[in-house]
Structures are given as C-alpha cells and as structure tokens.
Amino acid sequence: MPAYINGIGMISPQKTVETNGFLTEIMDYDAEYLSCIEPSNYKLYIDPIQSRRMNRLIKMGIASAKLCLEESGCTMPDAIITGTGLGSVEDTEKILGTIHLEQPFLNPTPFMQSTYNTISSQIAIQLKCHNYNSTYVHRTFSFESSLQDALLQIVEGTANDVLAGGIDEMTLNHLAITRRLGHWKTTPVNNLQLLNWNTPGSMAGEGAGYFLFSTKKQPSSYARILDVKCLYKPVNMDEIKHQITRMLAVSGLTVSNIDLLLLGLNGDNRNDLVYSDFANCIFQDAPLAYYKHLCGEYHTASAFALWLTANILKEQKIPELIRVNEKSREPVRHILIYNQYYNVNHSFILVSSV
Amino acid sequence: MPRRIFVTGMGIITGIGNGLSETKDSLFHLRTGISKPRFLKTNLKDEVLVSEVKYSLEESFLLANIPFTEGYSRNALLGIIAAKQAYIDARIKDFPGMRTGLISATTVGGMDRCELYYEDFLSNDSKNIYIDSYDCADSTEKIADILEIKDHITTISTACSSSANSIQLGARLIRNGDLDRVIAGGTETLTKFHLNGFNALKILDKEPCKPFDEHRNGINLGEGAAYLVLESENSIKISGNQVICELTGWGNSCEAFHQTASSPDGIGAYLAMKKALDMSGLKEPDIDYINAHGTGTDNNDVSEGRAIERLFGSEVPPVSSTKPYTGHTTSAAGATEAIISILCLTEHVIWPNLNFSEQMKELHFAPVKELIKNKKINTVMSNSFGFGGNDTSLIFSRVHKT
Numbered sequence: 001m002p003a004y005i006n007g008i009g010m011i012s013p014q015k016t017v018e019t020n021g022f023l024t025e026i027m028d029y030d031a032e033y034l035s036c037i038e039p040s041n042y043k044l045y046i047d048p049i050q051s052r053r054m055n056r057l058i059k060m061g062i063a064s065a066k067l068c069l070e071e072s073g074c075t076m077p078d079a080i081i082t083g084t085g086l087g088s089v090e091d092t093e094k095i096l097g098t099i100h101l102e103q104p105f106l107n108p109t110p111f112m113q114s115t116y117n118t119i120s121s122q123i124a125i126q127l128k129c130h131n132y133n134s135t136y137v138h139r140t141f142s143f144e145s146s147l148q149d150a151l152l153q154i155v156e157g158t159a160n161d162v163l164a165g166g167i168d169e170m171t172l173n174h175l176a177i178t179r180r181l182g183h184w185k186t187t188p189v190n191n192l193q194l195l196n197w198n199t200p201g202s203m204a205g206e207g208a209g210y211f212l213f214s215t216k217k218q219p220s221s222y223a224r225i226l227d228v229k230c231l232y233k234p235v236n237m238d239e240i241k242h243q244i245t246r247m248l249a250v251s252g253l254t255v256s257n258i259d260l261l262l263l264g265l266n267g268d269n270r271n272d273l274v275y276s277d278f279a280n281c282i283f284q285d286a287p288l289a290y291y292k293h294l295c296g297e298y299h300t301a302s303a304f305a306l307w308l309t310a311n312i313l314k315e316q317k318i319p320e321l322i323r324v325n326e327k328s329r330e331p332v333r334h335i336l337i338y339n340q341y342y343n344v345n346h347s348f349i350l351v352s353s354v
Numbered sequence: 355m356p357r358r359i360f361v362t363g364m365g366i367i368t369g370i371g372n373g374l375s376e377t378k379d380s381l382f383h384l385r386t387g388i389s390k391p392r393f394l395k396t397n398l399k400d401e402v403l404v405s406e407v408k409y410s411l412e413e414s415f416l417l418a419n420i421p422f423t424e425g426y427s428r429n430a431l432l433g434i435i436a437a438k439q440a441y442i443d444a445r446i447k448d449f450p451g452m453r454t455g456l457i458s459a460t461t462v463g464g465m466d467r468c469e470l471y472y473e474d475f476l477s478n479d480s481k482n483i484y485i486d487s488y489d490c491a492d493s494t495e496k497i498a499d500i501l502e503i504k505d506h507i508t509t510i511s512t513a514c515s516s517s518a519n520s521i522q523l524g525a526r527l528i529r530n531g532d533l534d535r536v537i538a539g540g541t542e543t544l545t546k547f548h549l550n551g552f553n554a555l556k557i558l559d560k561e562p563c564k565p566f567d568e569h570r571n572g573i574n575l576g577e578g579a580a581y582l583v584l585e586s587e588n589s590i591k592i593s594g595n596q597v598i599c600e601l602t603g604w605g606n607s608c609e610a611f612h613q614t615a616s617s618p619d620g621i622g623a624y625l626a627m628k629k630a631l632d633m634s635g636l637k638e639p640d641i642d643y644i645n646a647h648g649t650g651t652d653n654n655d656v657s658e659g660r661a662i663e664r665l666f667g668s669e670v671p672p673v674s675s676t677k678p679y680t681g682h683t684t685s686a687a688g689a690t691e692a693i694i695s696i697l698c699l700t701e702h703v704i705w706p707n708l709n710f711s712e713q714m715k716e717l718h719f720a721p722v723k724e725l726i727k728n729k730k731i732n733t734v735m736s737n738s739f740g741f742g743g744n745d746t747s748l749i750f751s752r753v754h755k756t
Binding site (some may be wrong): 085134155344 | 398463472476490498510530547610613621625744
C-alpha cells in the first residue's frame with residue numbers, strides 16, 4: 001500500500017521554515033546545544049489570543065503541522081499522530097522547580113501543557129478534527145511509532161491522509177541534568193565538527209517535524225514511505241542483519257538497492273561504533289551520510305532525517321556536508337534511515353522516490 | 355473476514371486490590387479504595403481523597419518479586435506487578451516462538467521519584483540513576499526486560515484514554531498480522547505533580563466522588579496498573595489458552611474542543627462509541643452494560659451522558675462508573691476498567707455506580723445504583739475519555755462455545 005509524503009512542515013536548528021531552497025544556507029553553531037530557528041511570526045499559524053497561552057512546543061507543533069497541511073493541500077487529515085520523547089520540558093520544569101515546597105499551583109496551564117498528548121490535541125482543536133488522534137512517548141521509538149501507526153491506518157483502509165510528526169525540545173536545565181549521565185560533550189563544540197572529536201557525548205538538539213502521508217500521489221509528493229521497523233535490544237549484528245534483510249525483501253529490495261544509508265551518527269564515539277559495525281557488516285558498498293550535526297541529538301531527530309530524506313529524493317541532490325564516505329549513486333531511488341540509541345533502541349525507516 | 359482478537363490473560367493492581375481475586379472481592383463487597391492519602395506524602399492530605407495501591411515502594415518490590423534496586427519508580431513496579439500477572443495468566447513463557455508485543459501507557463512515567471529527587475538532579479550526582487527513569491518509556495522497557503518481550507514495544511500517552519489506546523493498538527497489530535499476541539495496558543502511580551495539577555484545575559472532590567449525580571463535585575484520583583493479553587485465533591490454537599472474551603470493537607476519536615474540557619454534546623465520546631459499535635458489527639441493543647468514563651466532573655458526566663443518549667436513544671443500557679471504587683487511575687483507567695468490564699461478562703454481574711443519589715437534570719437516565727447479580731451479560735462497552743479530547747471506547751463480547 002503506497003504512502004506518499006505529500007507535505008512536510010519542519011522547524012529545526014537549520015533554516016527549514018520560511019526559506020527558499022533545500023539547505024541552501026547551513027547554520028553552524030558553537031553552542032551548548034542546537035536550538036530551533038522558529039517561524040518569525042506565529043500569528044501566521046495561530047490566532048494571537050490563543051498562542052499567547054501556548055507554550056513553545058505547542059506553537060512549534062501547530063506551526064509545523066499547518067505548514068505541512070498547506071503544502072499537501074489536505075485540510076482535514078483522517079488521523080493526527082504525534083511522537084515525542086519528553087513533551088514540554090519547559091512546562092514540566094516550571095512545576096518541578098518548586099514541587100518540593102508543594103505550594104498550590106496558581107496557574108494550571110503549565111500542568112495541562114506538560115501532558116504529552118497536548119500537541120496532537122491542540123492540532124486537532126485548531127482543525128476541529130474529530131478523527132483518530134494519538135501520541136507515542138517511547139524515547140527514540142516515539143516518531144517511528146507514530147509512523148507505524150500512520151502506515152497501519154493506511155493499510156487498514158481507515159485513513160487516506162494521515163498527519164504524523166515528531167517533536168521535542170531542549171532546555172538548559174534539562175541539558176545540565178542529562179549532562180550528569182555523560183550524554184553530551186563537556187564543552188560547547190561546533191556542530192559541523194561533530195564527528196571529529198572521537199570523544200564520548202553528543203550535542204543536543206530539538207525540532208518539530210510533521211508529515212502528511214497519503215494514498216494519493218500528487219505533484220507535491222516528495223517520496224514514498226515503504227516501511228518502518230523498530231528493534232529493541234537486538235542481541236548482535238547478525239540479528240540486525242537478519243531483520244533488515246527481511247524488511248528490505250518485503251519491499252522487494254535487497255541491500256544493494258539502498259542508494260544512500262542515512263545514519264544517526266551523533267559524535268559520541270561509544271554510540272557511533274554501532275553504525276560502523278552496521279555499515280561494515282551489511283552495507284559495505286553503500287553511500288553513507290549523517291544528519292545529527294544539523295539538528296542535534298534528541299528523541300525524535302529521525303523526523304529531521306525523514307525531512308532530509310524526502311528532500312534528497314525529490315531534488316535528487318545530496319548536500320555534500322552530510323556525506324560520510326566518497327561513494328555515490330545516481331539516481332537516488334531508495335534511502336534507508338538508521339538510528340539507534342545506546343544500542344538499545346534501533347529503528348529503520350525505508351523510503352523510496354515517487 | 356478480519357482476524358478475531360481474544361483476551362486470554364489479565365493482570366491488575368489498584369486501590370481495591372492486587373490481582374483479579376482481590377479486585378473481584380472488593381467489587382462484590384462494594385469496598386472502595388478511596389481514602390485520605392497514606393502512601394503519598396502530600397500537603398493536600400487533608401484536602402483530597404485518593405485511591406492508593408495499599409503497598410509502599412519497598413513492598414511493591416516484594417510483590418513484583420524483584421530485589422530492591424535503585425532506579426525503579428513506583429510506577430514501573432506497579433506496571434511490572436500487573437503485567438507479570440497477565441503474562442502468567444496467558445502462559446506466555448510456555449510458547450516462546452510467537453511474535454509478542456508489549457504496548458504500555460503512562461503519563462506520569464517515573465515522576466514519583468523524579469519529583470522527590472529533582473533538586474538532586476540539579477545540584478549533585480547522588481540520584482543520577484533516576485534521571486533516565488523519569489520518562490514514559492522507562493517503565494515499559496523495565497517490563498519488557500523482565501518479561502523478555504522484544505518483538506514490538508512502545509508507549510502511548512493520551513491522558514485518561516492511554517491504556518485503552520494500548521489495547522486498540524495491540525488489537526490492530528494482531529489483526530494486521532504483525533504480532534501473534536500482545537500484552538497491552540498501562541500504569542500510573544500517584545504523584546504530587548499531577549495531584550496538585552488536578553487540584554489547580556479545581557476538579558477534585560474533597561468527598562468520595564459521585565459520578566452522574568446531580569450534586570457531583572469532581573474526581574478522586576487513583577493509581578494502579580492493568581494489562582490484558584490479546585491473542586489471535588492462530589496463537590490460541592498453539593497455546594491452547596482459555597478464551598476469557600473477545601475484543602469485538604474499538605473506536606478512537608478526538609473531541610477537538612478544549613484542552614481540558616469536552617464539548618457539551620460530547621461529539622468525541624459519541625464518535626468513539628459509534629466507531630466501536632460499527633466495527634463490532636453489533637447494534638445498540640446488543641450492548642448489555644456500559645462502564646462509563648464517569649469521572650464525576652461537571653463536564654465529563656454531562657458530555658458523556660449526552661453522547662450515550664445520542665447513540666442509544668431512549669434505550670440506554672445499564673451504565674455505571676466504577677471510579678467510586680478505584681478512583682480515576684488516569685493512564686491506567688482504560689485497561690483497569692476494561693478488566694472490570696470483562697469481569698461483568700465472567701461473573702454475570704453489573705457493578706454499581708457507588709455514591710449515587712440524584713439523577714442529573716440534563717440526562718434521561720440514571721446509572722445503576724445497586725449491584726446486579728446473576729445477570730446475562732454478553733457484551734460490554736468500556737469508555738475512556740481523556741484530557742485533550744482523546745476519546746476511546748472498547749467493546750468486549752462473550753464467546754459462545756460452539
């Protein structure tokens with residue numbers, strides 16, 4: 001069952017919104033973390049009286065959803081599905097900051113907006129959409145779970161157009177807390193140098209990406225999404241190889257059909273070993289690329305990867321600065337996105353040109 | 355002919371008991387779990403009533419049969435306790451070759467520890483092991499590891515309909531041929547975070563809640579965990595498991611009205627129930643009992659009540675909310691109340707809507723006041739309608755032996 005990507009709204013640390021052209025200008029940062037370049041004027045997307053009461057994450061979610069729908073021409077999706085690893089970190093922190101004193105909350109708004117399903121729900125309210133609505137909250141499976149649900153809706157025949165997205169934000173507080181676990185580089189680095197350090201830790205990021213998946217092919221179609229697979233704690237590379245081979249076979253493909261392997265390399269030298277193994281064991285001849293130097297590391301970074309993939313397939317252009325090796329294939333017909341988190345959560349998104 | 359989905363295992367722990375046996379006993383004896391907070395240390399202890407699982411964190415380790423380990427939230431432990439019960443009930447370990455999924459749900463995640471240790475997270479390294487246990491995925495992965503489930507795991511958070519959505523997703527994955535069986539449900543433990551949050555919304559009742567009563571005043575929060583095991587027909591042929599009932603329909607709709615309120619006519623609730631009914635192939639008169647979401651808030655009960663009347667017309671089946679027993683277990687409510695509804699099928703009973711006295715002016719029906727035993731029940735509907743307008747309805751049917 002084909003599922004075309006007919007529209008995308010992507011807010012990221014790169015110029016991906018209110019811009020002309022595909023990564024024509026690359027943002028490089030010497031920073032603690034990569035934070036989003038947000039729309040200049042949310043009034044274009046949300047009534048100002050409403051948006052005044054919304055937190056940043058909800059605004060980014062609604063704006064990217066609306067941009068996506070506008071591009072696709074779909075005004076009422078049959079389903080709205082969101083993946084988020086942490087939801088509104090900002091609002092959660094507002095409450096946690098004083099919870100030990102347990103003073104009465106004067107304002108219930110941060111509590112309401114800290115709930116994970118608020119983004120899917122607020123998008124539905126904006127559209128007055130009574131159709132299927134859900135939210136997935138499972139670390140680096142969050143966006144993939146929303147994709148799987150979207151594809152399932154299409155296969156089941158219950159939906160022709162599904163709006164699905166991945167969204168997460170970062171804050172300085174959360175960065176400081178997670179730094180204790182060694183997730184991040186210990187000093188600010190330049191994002192474009194992310195893979196050069198050969199040290200532990202990555203660089204945090206954030207983003208909001210919504211996609212319109214449709215049974216209908218149309219001029220605005222970027223690409224086709226073929227399959228999504230999540231592997232939890234695979235025992236070894238053999239198991240991964242077995243699962244990937246099967247995943248490709250279901251779509252009538254083999255390893256040699258993959259024209260680009262887009263990897264979630266994140267600059268953490270412990271984490272990145274898994275990708276080297278993967279490429280060496282299974283995809284020895286494939287052109288390799290990465291994306292987290294552009295968007296940072298966060299639970300739903302694969303949404304940015306999908307945005308990148310869709311644009312590469314549509315434009316038939318691979319930005320030089322994402323390449324990891326010298327190999328190249330033209331035309332680019334099949335891209336496999338591979339992300340993994342501490343060798344626990346492995347996920348694959350298989351995408352083809354239209 | 356779409357694949358049929360059968361329930362072959364159940365596990366539950368709430369304020370009214372640990373396990374099916376204790377739960378049934380409390381339900382039959384009209385024994386509520388609602389009282390002043392005893393386990394949660396809160397400034398609101400004299401102002402709210404809650405339904406707590408009557409075991410401390412340390413005791414929860416014993417119940418889960420895990421040695422005390424740092425990094426476990428009470429939320430994860432409740433989930434493990436209930437999921438294990440379901441796992442054992444459906445003899446999952448005996449048939450390892452089948453594709454098995456775990457779909458869990460939570461909104462608080464590991465907040466019960468995180469809110470105690472947040473100051474430490476900010477200032478020192480003493481509680482680092484709890485940092486990663488904060489999110490929603492943590493309890494799911496801990497359950498998956500203990501039960502050795504890997505084929506498909508994920509976590510849903512749609513507020514009060516979360517674990518009902520776990521169940522419908524599990525069913526859909528089986529129906530699509532992706533999995534043979536699924537443990538589906540959710541877990542939610544009480545926290546100061548959400549207790550104070552609900553209090554700020556002014557929807558907590560200082561007294562025991564009175565769903566569908568003209569003088570209702572709001573919610574008593576509860577906590578707990580519950581999981582169902584869903585199996586395909588093929589899977590049952592291999593496992594030989596007894597079928598408890600069949601999941602015959604589900605519906606997910608969105609109110610799309612307001613972040614914390616349902617529309618006056620409950621369009622989302624109506625659509626969720628209607629979708630479930632349409633999918634089941636059954637008609638309105640076939641529904642023998644509705645386990646309502648029935649939180650006891652002004653808003654939900656009128657909204658849900660009107661939606662029920664819109665769907666069932668003048669022939670509204672017996673309706674009750676069992677939240678006066680268990681409290682509102684939020685993300686665990688869908689699965690908890692699915693099990694309580696299924697017990698109506700297995701025990702031939704309709705649970706009463708405790709604390710009810712006066713019918714709401716807006717509605718033409720009143721909920722069931724008394725326990726009704728020896729009742730022929732073939733099909734039950736269980737509603738869960740969440741903040742954000744995430745509405746889900748499930749239909750379970752008796753399977754007649756042919």
